[in-house]
Amino acid sequence: MLREKYEIRIESIGGFGANLIGKLLGEIGAVHMGMEAQSFASYGSEKRGSPVKGYVRYSKDEIRINAPVREPDLLALFKLSLAEKENTLAGISESTDVVINTDLSFEETADKIKLPSCRLWILDAMGIAVECGARLNIVMLGAMIKASGFIPLEYAEEVVKNTVGARYPDKLTSNLMALKMGYSRAEMKEMNTKYKAEKYKDTQRAMGYDNGTIGGVNTVFANSVTNDLQGCREGFLPHFIREKCIDCALCDSTCPDMVFQFKDGVNMGMDLYHCKGCLRCVEICPTAALVQAKEGEYDDNIGNIYLKDKDFSFTEIGENSWVDSESYNNMT
Template sequence: MALPKLPVTNELGYYDIRMESIGGMGANLAGQILAEACILRMGYNGVNFASYGSEKKGTPVKSFVRLCDPAQEVTDNSPVENPHLLAVFAEQLIGNVPITQGFARGGVIVVNTTLSPEEVVGKLELPGCQVFCVDALKIAMEEKIPLNTAMLGAISRASGFIDPEAIKGLIKDKIGKRYPHLVEGNMKAFDRGYNEIKEKNYCDLDKYPEVPFHRVEPELGYVNEPIGGVITNPGNTILKNHAASRVGYIPLWHEDLCIHCGDCDLTCPDHCMVFEKQTDDKGKEMVFMLGVDYQYCKGCLRCVSICPVDALTEEVETDHDVNKIRADLRRVL
């Protein structure tokens, strides 16, 4: 079978893919599978690598795939700055991480979202491009597997040249050896990601400018750190929003069931529970729970497991407006 020509390449002859994700969503593995399928099963030359800070679940992750003609050697192992295809695994990254940096006019973007392509274009202020939206989280939850397989189906479709059978064959071989019972769910999720995608071509859109890529430099480093220096932007403070750490689920508090025992507060690793001193109906001073501050919640759901009266339940985040039901921790500080 003749190898399909790469639809577009940069001046060095590469087709570049960048996946923007959160640790725990499987973007790193998706990049490996995509690269292996393209190289070993389709015949391209290429490379895959990833970039992440700590390996903690919930931190931003980037996974890169670079493809080229089999006659060309891959000599560029630097991170993808100007992707031809940009895949956004987590909608929560929008506004928290500059995910569209370097994404140029005419590119292809795949977003895991419940939004329509029209809404995504406006929300991300995308330059003229092809927009593909897929609710990979819903597919993953229904098929009971991680969302990266549905994203791979969507990426294959959006690319216009990556053979879905090459990826499916690779997934079958990789997973089938160790977890044969998961093959069927993965195949279904891949096909659903491929088929349930919503697509719109905005290549003629001239409303939003391209966002040039630039490397963010830390405010202080070894060059300018004062002696006995002060950390001016600590990693985990009241100023941070941990929403991007969640992978689709939140603990929902049911006030009518809560007995204000405080077990959830003892269990929560991020002190998300909001308690306040109040008087009960007998005039006795007590500490009452007011709810969960989702700004700091990473969705580990330990609080749901520990609650003795089911006053916290595991819920799908997109079914609720966390900004409306959030209890503000700053209120009691």
């Protein structure tokens, strides 16, 4: 049953498709449910791997504000680790439905992120997406409309058909399955925890024309200025199997971030500091020398560098390897 107004905040990462889900929810409200609806997103660097917030409002009356959703009725976390970031869990109360993509239990989830009392919905959305061959965001949409308690599944199916179906007809069946599985597998428990709810803090500009460091260098870890994405890249990474590599360099010409390190025509491995996890290299590799891996799955390619020759040092090709390497200089 719809209240006078209903507000949703989506906490996600660029590339997960949260913006699309916000738009679909807005469309469901305005087109299918006859309400006033609003949907917009705020990005950091507008780059894959960066945190993204999506906001959706439904109302029986005109919506005259265009501000972040500070006290959501429904909060969705596409990735558990986002909870560490400021404002992710802000503004929730005992009546907030919080939907989280996680394979942990209710209690483990709440303790891990210090979740205040709320109505917690959990599901392994990433696992379902892999199972269906669909997108994580569609699985989360299914879970979110179930958690809302008033958005009919048929309306979500309709908007998914009109968007995914129109753009990628061959992916429609798998995404509709993902939507239904997200809906059916999301489970809820009312959590009464010891953690205190925090108020939403309006963002102060961290660095701007009047307070930026001289030279404009952004010294904050994990950002697209220094191109160090290791702190915000989430989900999947490529895993390199050197034995299968034929050094064709297709990965190198495909990778938008010059992750691959070639020396004397040989693919030495990846400098994963710069990898944003787009997996284009996995798609292009003709010999399956690059495969999709979950972040944290392999010890030898997490966080920094996977190398063919473990003694190889990037100082051999320059301190700032990605600038001085053969890859960057188009020598491969």
